[in-house]
Amino acid sequence: xxxxxEFRDGELARGLxxxxxxxxxxxxxxxxxxxxxxxxxxxxxxxxxxxxxDNVRLIHGPGCPVCVLPIGRIDMAIRLAVDVGVxxxxxxxxxxxxxxxxxxxxxxxxxxxxxxxASGDIRMLYSAADALALAQQQxxxxxxxxxxxxxxxxxxxxxxxxxxxxxxLTNFSVLCCHVLTPSAIASILESPEVxxxxxxPLDGFIGPAHVSTIIGTRPYEFFAEEYRKPVxxxxxxxxxxxxxxxxxxxxxxxxxxxxxxxxxxxxxxxxNRKAQQLVSEVFELRRSFxxxxxxxxxxSALRIRREFAAFDAERRFAVAYQPVDDHPACECGAxxxxxxxxxxxxxxxxxxxxxxxxxxxxxxxxGACAAHYTFGRFADAAVAP
Amino acid sequence: MSGVRQGYVRPLDLKQGVVDLTHGSGGxxxxxxxxxxxxxxxxxxxLGQRNDGALMPMPAGRLVMSTDGHVVSPLFFPGGDIxxxxxxxxINDVAVLGATPLYxxxxxxxxxxxxxxxxxxxxxxxxxxxxxAGVPVVTxxxxxxxxxxxxxxxxxxxxxxxxxxxxxxSGDRAQPGDRIIVSGGIGEHGMAIMAQRESxxxxxxxxxxxAALHRLIAAMRASGAAIxxxxxxxxxxxxxxxxxxxxxxxxxxxxxxSALPVQPEVAAACEFLGxxxxxxxxxxKLLAIVAPADADRLLAAMRAHPLARDAALIxxxxxxxxxxVQMTSSLGGRRIVDWLTGEQLPRIC
Numbered sequence: 001x002x003x004x005x006e007f008r009d010g011e012l013a014r015g016l017x018x019x020x021x022x023x024x025x026x027x028x029x030x031x032x033x034x035x036x037x038x039x040x041x042x043x044x045x046x047x048x049x050x051x052x053x054d055n056v057r058l059i060h061g062p063g064c065p066v067c068v069l070p071i072g073r074i075d076m077a078i079r080l081a082v083d084v085g086v087x088x089x090x091x092x093x094x095x096x097x098x099x100x101x102x103x104x105x106x107x108x109x110x111x112x113x114x115x116x117x118a119s120g121d122i123r124m125l126y127s128a129a130d131a132l133a134l135a136q137q138q139x140x141x142x143x144x145x146x147x148x149x150x151x152x153x154x155x156x157x158x159x160x161x162x163x164x165x166x167x168x169l170t171n172f173s174v175l176c177c178h179v180l181t182p183s184a185i186a187s188i189l190e191s192p193e194v195x196x197x198x199x200x201p202l203d204g205f206i207g208p209a210h211v212s213t214i215i216g217t218r219p220y221e222f223f224a225e226e227y228r229k230p231v232x233x234x235x236x237x238x239x240x241x242x243x244x245x246x247x248x249x250x251x252x253x254x255x256x257x258x259x260x261x262x263x264x265x266x267x268x269x270x271x272n273r274k275a276q277q278l279v280s281e282v283f284e285l286r287r288s289f290x291x292x293x294x295x296x297x298x299x300s301a302l303r304i305r306r307e308f309a310a311f312d313a314e315r316r317f318a319v320a321y322q323p324v325d326d327h328p329a330c331e332c333g334a335x336x337x338x339x340x341x342x343x344x345x346x347x348x349x350x351x352x353x354x355x356x357x358x359x360x361x362x363x364x365x366x367g368a369c370a371a372h373y374t375f376g377r378f379a380d381a382a383v384a385p
Numbered sequence: 386m387s388g389v390r391q392g393y394v395r396p397l398d399l400k401q402g403v404v405d406l407t408h409g410s411g412g413x414x415x416x417x418x419x420x421x422x423x424x425x426x427x428x429x430x431x432l433g434q435r436n437d438g439a440l441m442p443m444p445a446g447r448l449v450m451s452t453d454g455h456v457v458s459p460l461f462f463p464g465g466d467i468x469x470x471x472x473x474x475x476i477n478d479v480a481v482l483g484a485t486p487l488y489x490x491x492x493x494x495x496x497x498x499x500x501x502x503x504x505x506x507x508x509x510x511x512x513x514x515x516x517x518a519g520v521p522v523v524t525x526x527x528x529x530x531x532x533x534x535x536x537x538x539x540x541x542x543x544x545x546x547x548x549x550x551x552x553x554x555s556g557d558r559a560q561p562g563d564r565i566i567v568s569g570g571i572g573e574h575g576m577a578i579m580a581q582r583e584s585x586x587x588x589x590x591x592x593x594x595x596a597a598l599h600r601l602i603a604a605m606r607a608s609g610a611a612i613x614x615x616x617x618x619x620x621x622x623x624x625x626x627x628x629x630x631x632x633x634x635x636x637x638x639x640x641x642x643s644a645l646p647v648q649p650e651v652a653a654a655c656e657f658l659g660x661x662x663x664x665x666x667x668x669x670k671l672l673a674i675v676a677p678a679d680a681d682r683l684l685a686a687m688r689a690h691p692l693a694r695d696a697a698l699i700x701x702x703x704x705x706x707x708x709x710v711q712m713t714s715s716l717g718g719r720r721i722v723d724w725l726t727g728e729q730l731p732r733i734c
Contacts, residue, residue, distance in 0.1 A: 378709050
């Protein structure tokens with residue numbers, strides 16, 4: 001496949017692996033966090049870690065939108081369908097995240113079907129636009145889109161809300177759970193494990209290219225300067241990731257801490273101004289937002305502006321966020337902060353599997369636990385050949 | 386003189402007519418539907434017996450029986466429809482056990498309001514597939530459910546066949562050292578359906594690979610190769626089927642990503658939708674586990690058959706008490722090819 005195969009080429013990978021092997025100096029370790037779940041998935045799926053020298057380690061970051069949703073947010077979506085009786089539209093992954101009371105959206109969906117008076121509905125979508133279409137097809141039902149994701153997915157949601165207003169729809173709204181990448185990185189860098197105790201050694205970040213196609217590379221310059229951590233914005237093909245690792249090693253070796261752009265084929269310093277404009281027209285910063293694993297982070301998420309309040313499910317239906325503790329044995333919080341690796345969780349692969357996830361990181365294919373379970377767990381066992 | 390013409394029944398309106406509840410009631414309307422729509426198209430001596438079951442001769446050997454429900458959406462897709470799919474799918478389930486498929490039974494669940502023209506098109510397609518395969522539909526059943534309780538039509542087919550004594554292709558016979566062969570490009574059926582659903586247009590649309598594999602299997606058996614296991618990787622795709630065999634045989638497997646045959650259109654559509662062709666359904670492909678010394682001979686016999694021209698050796702079996710199916714990526718790394726989690730594509734067949 002043109003424009004894809006070039007970035008998965010085995011020959012080039014071997015060349016890059018050799019270059020990384022030469023660049024990485026003996027006698028020291030290099031620890032890089034791949035922020036984004038898309039990178040985590042690509043690394044696991046293509047076995048990128050196998051091609052790296054032992055002293056170059058990758059730490060999984062919190063950049064998986066499904067993983068960082070706290071239980072209380074899933075509860076809100078369930079309450080909208082079950083108690084309020086709306087048609088709740090969601091992408092597939094959030095449906096399987098465990099919520100309060102042994103429920104998930106998936107389980108709630110099955111129960112709604114049993115016809116015990118509840119009139120709500122839960123639908124799985126492939127595209128946000130389908131939610132708007134559904135609202136038009138069913139004018140007598142309230143349709144709510146469960147909007148999750150980082151900066152990449154916010155412009156489409158903004159567009160959806162503007163379209164709904166243009167169509168004067170009165171039965172469409174959005175449960176907005178959009179979160180911001182720089183806030184999560186700041187939280188990791190400010191965490192005691194990184195700052196004070198040094199238990200999470202961190203020599204640099206691989207930044208997500210698709211986020212930067214929207215926000216550009218500029219927002220990362222602060223991290224590079226303030227925290228002296230190099231950042232390389234990288235694409236999601238395995239060779240992109242390997243190239244970024246080489247660039248990070250070179251920065252570390254020369255004592256630099258800069259923002260570099262590996263994904264120059266689509267990312268610029270300023271990003272997509274038009275998309276930013278659209279987002280700021282519809283959304284504003286939340287004062288605070290609860291993240292799974294990272295806790296309440298100030299100004300780390302978006303909410304719908306007052307001008308568009310009619311399309312804000314939180315306002316329209318008065319469902320409020322209520323914090324809920326994670327399962328006591330679940331280490332998703334530590335995994336999301338880079339403090340633990342998935343296989344260091346006591347219930348990984350036994351109680352908690354992709355079929356019966358206990359925590360959110362085992363749900364999405366971008367989650368660190370699911371990626372390791374699905375693609376990498378042979379590495380934990382002595383296996384022939 | 387009465388104006389009543391003896392024995393006259395106004396024929397079914399196959400252009401504008403729709404299924405209604407009387408078509409499943411057991412009365413005259415149902416008899417007419419069976420006569421004019423089903424029996425006329427699927428006609429054979431056994432179906433013509435008009436009993437509640439069919440009475441057929443039975444060759445010597447062990448009996449193989451398999452059943453399969455079909456709920457695919459959309460009903461019509463590039464390369465086929467629910468009719469031929471329901472015939473081929475069940476023939477394949479019988480044939481991969483090494484059996485010669487003999488007879489089929491078909492149960493229809495129709496939704497009130499379903500167009501008779503569409504039903505006729507589907508039954509025509511079943512009749513063609515059954516005739517091509519030489520496996521007649523000998524008995525059937527029709528039920529009608531209220532509007533909203535179904536989705537047009539669901540078809541369950543049951544097949545029987547015989548397998549000679551001594552032939553055994555069950556899934557527990559893979560041994561360390563054996564080779565793994567797939568009969569052609571993977572993921573074509575699933576992506577034909579998905580491309581249709583998601584309106585992904587290609588210059589040449591992805592066509593479902595639905596096909597009856599019993600003649601290919603006969604050619605493979607005739608090659609004399611020591612085939613351990615045959616299976617058609619339908620739902621869950623090649624990955625799930627190999628995991629099933631690995632568990633049944635208590636072995637591990639190693640695949641090579643670069644050896645997997647995937648049509649460029651399928652690869653592109655998968656890329657687009659974030660799917661992995663290893664997990665996408667096939668309806669006209671099979672996986673064969675074969676003794677290492679016979680792999681080349683079997684591959685040659687397969688490639689000589691029109692349904693397996695792109696057959697490829699994709700990996701091998703080894704001892705592993707974890708029963709992992711692994712793959713070396715085209716990049717040179719290694720990963721697990723795990724069981725499918727959740728539902729990748731609902732209502733694919």
